Amino acid sequence: MNLLQNILDFNKGFVDEKKYEQFETTKFPNKKMVILTCMDTRLLELLPNALNVKNGDVKIVKNAGALVTHPFGSIMRSLLVAVYQLQAKEVLVIGHHDCGMSGMKPEGIMGEMKNRGIHDEIFDTLTYSGIDVKGWLHGFENVNSSVAHSVDVIKNHPLMAKDIPVHGLVIDPSTGKLDLVVNGYED
Numbered sequence: 001m002n003l004l005q006n007i008l009d010f011n012k013g014f015v016d017e018k019k020y021e022q023f024e025t026t027k028f029p030n031k032k033m034v035i036l037t038c039m040d041t042r043l044l045e046l047l048p049n050a051l052n053v054k055n056g057d058v059k060i061v062k063n064a065g066a067l068v069t070h071p072f073g074s075i076m077r078s079l080l081v082a083v084y085q086l087q088a089k090e091v092l093v094i095g096h097h098d099c100g101m102s103g104m105k106p107e108g109i110m111g112e113m114k115n116r117g118i119h120d121e122i123f124d125t126l127t128y129s130g131i132d133v134k135g136w137l138h139g140f141e142n143v144n145s146s147v148a149h150s151v152d153v154i155k156n157h158p159l160m161a162k163d164i165p166v167h168g169l170v171i172d173p174s175t176g177k178l179d180l181v182v183n184g185y186e187d
């Protein structure tokens, strides 16, 4: 049986047996905050448990590396929606040690793309169209400075409310230990 069919079969039982009842809540976060973090598999359950957040407590926005790559991209828009439409009053950026985006070199992922059939001409076309593919695929060198940079972009975004504290933290993906990088109350 394939992955999708497994999910659909499990889902039928989940709904039929009303297992959803324990998760019932609203779209407004009880703890009035939004978290930007990484899509890393190790954080899926570890991060909420390590922060004592449950279903309904927070908004969580995830991407590779917990990065705000563009001030008018979907990550920043999600954070603004959380603040202005969904009652989030604080923002937490949580990067983590041993992140896949740490030290990621564009040559590696572009090499994989080529192996999977993306031809050199495509990269040439993008380059001649003014798109900096290498820059776009570049990771970060240091998680602390990456988190601090994301905090800076969010805090100083022209559309972000000035009374919203933006905190920066780094989590250990093995132990769940948090280290504070930026205390948003002190800015």
Ligand SMILES: [Zn+2]
Pocket (backbone or CB within 6 Å): 038, 039, 040, 064, 065, 066, 096, 098, 099, 100, 101
């Ligand atoms: Zn990561």
